[in-house]
Amino acid sequence: MQTIIYEKPKTLTDTPTHFCPGCGHGIVLRLIAEIIDTWGIRSKTIGLAPVGCAVLAYNYLDIDMCEAAHGRPPAVATGIKRVHPDHVVFTYQGDGDLAAIGTAEIIHAANRGENITFIFVNNAVYGMTSGQMAPTTMLGQKTATTPSGRDVINYGNPIRICELLAVLDGSSYLERVSLSSPENIRKTKKALEKGFKTQIEKRGFSLIEILSPCPIYWRMDANESMKYIDEDMTRTFPLGVVKDWEHKN
């Protein structure tokens, strides 16, 4: 007798991903696919791909998906959710997409309390366009457009999206997690499940912010990237639940 301990989720296609070695995007997509499989919701799930390194998410996830213009997934998802209020609708967005060009869209989706799950992959750079500063780039972090490190005088401070959205009455569940270790990846999966549960139970707006490595534009190897998340990134972006409809404080 063979017992299956680990296999490729059915909701992941056989298409090889285009992500760089050590990138976090592939892990997050896999977690989403696992949840869709386990919960048997493939036929009622609709995803939104961002403009960013994860734009081709629709090649990897075997579900109905829509592309949106850069930053607009929250508005496009709103339009989809109004047509299919009982479907599970999620967006998958990078930090440039969600926290810079799409700031208005995410704030107002939260403020309307859209019953949608927002998956926010924070890698502190613009991966797709070759590693420029993101709104979440940390002070001192060197990027293609902050060659001597981000300084507060010229570029302001990194934006903490979970904390920003927490002050809006329309947001229901906000949590920040990371991909820095198997344990943290398990926590990320839990957070994603909670996000989808929030939506399925019609509890409103949920956003999971995932600290994710971009070894290429952090100019590190995969191991150093994980250490960087734990030792540097989490100081600016503390992990944990920021808001939860189940435990109102």
Place this chain on the structure above:
Amino acid sequence: MKQLLTGNEAAAEAAILAGCRYYYGYPITPQNELINYMSVRMPQVGGTFIQAESEIAAISMVHGSAAAGGRSMTSSSSPGISLKQEGISYLAGSELPCVIINIQRGGPGLGDISASQADYFQAVKGGGHGDYHTIVLAPSSVQEMADLVYDAFDMSDNYRNPVMILGDAQIGQLMEPVEFYKKQKNNLPAKNWSLTGAQGRKRNIIKSFYPVKGELEEFNAHLQKKYKMIEEHEIRYEAINIHEADIILVAYGTSARICKEVVKKSQQFKFKVGMVRPITLWPFPKEIIRRISEKVQCILTVEMSAGQMVEDVRLAVESRCPVHFYGRTGGGVPTSLEVIRKIVEIVPDNKVANTLLKLAEVK
């Protein structure tokens, strides 16, 4: 039963009757009657009304609802339509049906809130990035606004292409009797491409990104083929006195109403005036204008702009006859007398003879 409505309200009611259940807007004068009307009517029919945070968000919501298979619409006026161009390009590139109403006001910039036709280029030449076309319909009365809104939804579903209704402050805010009688076409193609959840079928993907070399060129060739088909089947115009005319006026929307008055008044003259009123601005009625240009002395294009549609008239005429232009901008509306003066100025001497004397008496 006839109702007395503004063009804006007629557009909204026609959309509802045509089965539009998803409307997203952002307030801007002179289209406010439309968004206000929708906020009342959509909930009554179980539809969705959202006052979005911007025109960008509104067109993106249309993107979503259209992708999910719902009849969707947004409306705005010039500055807001500029913001929608990103979304319109994505909708065209994703081959999604939707209706966009532009109640034009004066520009550039914040301009003013009075009637204008200065967004013609933006509407018919693409407006956003990439090789694409929206179908552009130009009503010149409240009744025609209602009629064209029904047709716009059917055309957009039929071709999986955005359709823009290009009105102006005059058409939007004018009150006229209107009747809603049109029926939705029932032989429209099924939306089996739409996002409904991959139940018992392969996944559907709505996208406009083709990074693999050669794929985008192939997709563009497909779009161009579709545009050709639209040009072959959908051109509409109204022609008045074109067979006996010495001079032909070309005008759309509010300008066309004024030109109709000119045609009527010109019965007092020695020379004959006819007119062509394009109803589809894209596809443009080039063939009829080309044929006319072979017979008339000259053509006069009248617009509430510094001269935009006149370029398409010239392209159709290809120098077969002189093409003149009369326009007012920035809220200026041409009067029939101004147009007549212009006609007298451009009509060959032998035709004009004793007309000049009468000009002062033109009623």
